[in-house]
Amino acid sequence: MLIPKNLYYTRNHLWLRKIGSYDFCVGITDFAQKEIGEIGLIEFNVKRDIIEKEASWGVVYGINDTFPLLSPCKCKIISINTFLHKKPSHINTDPYNYWFLTISTSASENEFLTREEYIQLIR
Template sequence: MMQIPKNIYYTKQHLWLQQIGLYDFYVGITDFGQKEIGEIDLIELSTNKGSQLKKGSVWGIVYGTNDTLNLIAPFDCKITEKNRDIHKHTSYVNTGPYKYWFAILTTKTDTVSLLTFQDYTQLTQ
């Protein structure tokens, strides 16, 4: 059965966002996303800490055995932290996708553009 935690946000591109503080979000790949692309071989974060991202811009790629997934900025934001250890443990993302975040994004945008638990459940059925 697919895991979709209720207390976090989602994007149509199969990323999850967990709010930490007022403007910061952990971001990672959803359970559905990791199942779609297969066993993860490589996670490439192409932008640096401090980079400003425009909504819709690609800031990394996740390579799986079946497919690749572009990491797309859900809103205008800044990368305030990158998980430097994520590339050492790519297979962990397959077993615990909501435990392993890729980056921390900071934005002053509200969350209305993000999907709720209900929205994402409908999208993935």
């Protein structure tokens, strides 16, 4: 199972890649995509630009499981990757290059899990 060192993680199996001082790309981990199975549909349920920590912003539907997408922190949504509507199963082949959202937050990286902490979580 692939768990890159240069990312942050959440207990809800999201990864975050820092792309600026306060900005991150957000996607699901390799562990999550394997649990979900082949992904057939991703629904983004974003009603506001600002979302609170743990607020639902979408759902991933796979052949094995349905996976709720919960905000990793209080953040502002910058963009949504609508390309995934056309071919959501791309996440199964390369989960760390297909992101769902880009967000901006003042949350500290200390609020997220390190690679080592995430490995302990999924064991």
